Amino acid sequence: MSRRIQIFDTTLRDGEQSPGFSMSLGQKLRVARVLADMKVDIIEAGFPAASPGDYEAVRAIAGEIRGPIIAGLCRTIPRDIERTIEAVESAENSRIHTFIATSPIHRDLKLKMSPDEVIQHAVNAVKLARSACDDVEFSAEDGIRTEREYLAEVLQAVIEAGATTVNIPDTVGYSTPTEMYDLFSWLGKTVPGIENVHMSTHCHNDLGLAVANSLAAVEGGATQIECALNGIGERAGNCALEEVVMALRTRADHYGVEVGVDTTRLASASHLLAAVTGNFVPRNKAIVGENAFAHEAGIHQHGMLASRETYEIMEPETVGVKDSQLILGKHSGRHAVVDRAKQMGYELEDDEVELIMKRFKDLADVKKRVFDSDLEAIITGYETSTMGPWSLNWLSVVSRVNGESTPSASLTLAHEDGTTSTHTGDGDGPVDAIVEALELVTGTKIEVLSLAMRSISLGEDAQGEANMRAKVDGIEYSGHGLSTDIVAACAEALLEIVNRAIRNADQVRQTNVA
Ligand code: KIV
Numbered sequence: 001m002s003r004r005i006q007i008f009d010t011t012l013r014d015g016e017q018s019p020g021f022s023m024s025l026g027q028k029l030r031v032a033r034v035l036a037d038m039k040v041d042i043i044e045a046g047f048p049a050a051s052p053g054d055y056e057a058v059r060a061i062a063g064e065i066r067g068p069i070i071a072g073l074c075r076t077i078p079r080d081i082e083r084t085i086e087a088v089e090s091a092e093n094s095r096i097h098t099f100i101a102t103s104p105i106h107r108d109l110k111l112k113m114s115p116d117e118v119i120q121h122a123v124n125a126v127k128l129a130r131s132a133c134d135d136v137e138f139s140a141e142d143g144i145r146t147e148r149e150y151l152a153e154v155l156q157a158v159i160e161a162g163a164t165t166v167n168i169p170d171t172v173g174y175s176t177p178t179e180m181y182d183l184f185s186w187l188g189k190t191v192p193g194i195e196n197v198h199m200s201t202h203c204h205n206d207l208g209l210a211v212a213n214s215l216a217a218v219e220g221g222a223t224q225i226e227c228a229l230n231g232i233g234e235r236a237g238n239c240a241l242e243e244v245v246m247a248l249r250t251r252a253d254h255y256g257v258e259v260g261v262d263t264t265r266l267a268s269a270s271h272l273l274a275a276v277t278g279n280f281v282p283r284n285k286a287i288v289g290e291n292a293f294a295h296e297a298g299i300h301q302h303g304m305l306a307s308r309e310t311y312e313i314m315e316p317e318t319v320g321v322k323d324s325q326l327i328l329g330k331h332s333g334r335h336a337v338v339d340r341a342k343q344m345g346y347e348l349e350d351d352e353v354e355l356i357m358k359r360f361k362d363l364a365d366v367k368k369r370v371f372d373s374d375l376e377a378i379i380t381g382y383e384t385s386t387m388g389p390w391s392l393n394w395l396s397v398v399s400r401v402n403g404e405s406t407p408s409a410s411l412t413l414a415h416e417d418g419t420t421s422t423h424t425g426d427g428d429g430p431v432d433a434i435v436e437a438l439e440l441v442t443g444t445k446i447e448v449l450s451l452a453m454r455s456i457s458l459g460e461d462a463q464g465e466a467n468m469r470a471k472v473d474g475i476e477y478s479g480h481g482l483s484t485d486i487v488a489a490c491a492e493a494l495l496e497i498v499n500r501a502i503r504n505a506d507q508v509r510q511t512n513v514a
């Protein structure tokens with residue numbers, strides 16, 4: 001039987017902690033549900049000691065998600081470990097993941113600890129974690145730039161202290177595939193007891209080698225890969241889950257290992273993450289990009305017509321990309337919509353269906369044909385419409401090219417307390433004017449950081465999607481809007497940002513009072 005590789009997903013920890021990818025509690029739960037449906041082995045849900053929000057998210061995920069092991073990250077500091085133990089205690093299966101840097105650069109310049117002190121911290125942390133949890137992972141941060149003999153000593157000590165997984169991260173994305181293979185093979189032969197625990201790889205993508213390095217680690221004996229959807233993570237990101245899983249599966253003849261992930265969920269999971277974080281996936285991204293299975297050049301199309309194998313090494317269906325674009329319309333009922341969503345890889349919860357149906361009907365009223373991509377955009381963005389306290393009732397925008405008039409926007413917002421408020425703003429362009437009008441209505445100061453737009457589906461009545469990032473009171477938020485009118489989509493995205501900021505401020509006030 002071939003070796004089984006554990007897929008450890010860190011989208012919600014390493015991914016979420018990187019700039020531009022923060023998620024609300026509700027969004028983290030949605031991503032965690034999708035990861036569980038996809039059958040990853042471990043979900044690293046967060047870093048509980050980092051903030052109260054992180055702690056609550058890990059606790060909520062541990063309480064709800066069944067199937068995968070739920071891991072929480074902590075430094076080797078006792079109060080970090082205790083907080084993590086509390087956060088994951090309600091999980092069906094939990095893991096404490098503790099780490100300390102082992103490389104000379106980190107020991108001398110960051111930790112200011114001797115090699116022996118580092119080992120002592122690591123051992124104490126693993127023992128404390130093991131006193132509460134049978135599943136303990138130890139990571140030697142910057143393991144790749146650590147002296148080999150010393151790294152082997154650290155790993156032996158933590159295994160003797162009770163670690164059940166040892167992770168050797170390439171924290172700064174410095175390694176090469178040959179080095180990875182060599183190091184993992186050497187550790188496998190050198191460290192006493194390593195054959196009884198999981199040996200894990202965690203690669204960053206600074207040189208674009210994270211996937212190649214992770215695969216090389218597997219060839220060298222790693223039994224766990226740490227990775228993230230769409231490759232998100234610190235700086236240039238982590239090893240992309242969809243790429244590494246499809247490489248192992250497509251080239252099973254070469255790697256000779258198995259993974260338990262349901263690959264038909266990859267495309268929908270990637271799209272969901274892109275929508276909730278407001279970061280589009282590049283068209284040419286391997287496995288999940290729009291072009292990943294598109295064949296444009298005449299010679300390629302000719303080959304594909306003769307046989308798919310000429311230019312296709314994977315069938316799109318294996319990653320959840322469907323050939324057919326079933327078209328729904330205003331007469332399509334709840335059953336057809338839920339059924340189609342299911343075929344596309346989205347298991348809708350009962351409370352989601354009503355909101356999604358409402359948005360679907362609104363869209364079908366203005367758009368004759370609702371494509372799969374429209375339905376997907378509604379599903380992945382549905383949280384926008386559920387979020388108060390403000391909602392958009394009416395919007396009118398004046399634009400200008402070479403004229404005298406100033407671009408302006410008038411809008412009416414309804415508040416969940418039943419009141420409405422109308423204001424007009426002006427600015428350099430329509431989006432700027434909407435920002436001013438929103439500020440006047442809601443009393444929030446918005447500093448726009450970025451705006452990305454794209455068209456979803458086909459035809460004159462295609463929907464536009466807007467992803468925006470903005471700062472309110474020094475905190476960065478993302479917003480997502482969807483409409484057949486692209487300016488209205490921007491207004492929706494900005495409104496989501498304002499609503500998030502207001503809800504966040506309310507939450508902080510409540511926590512302080514308590
Ligand atoms: O990159 C890294 O070293 C990490 C560890 C905490 C696992 O993310």
Ligand code: ZN
Pocket residue numbers: 014169171202204233234
């Ligand atoms: Zn990392």
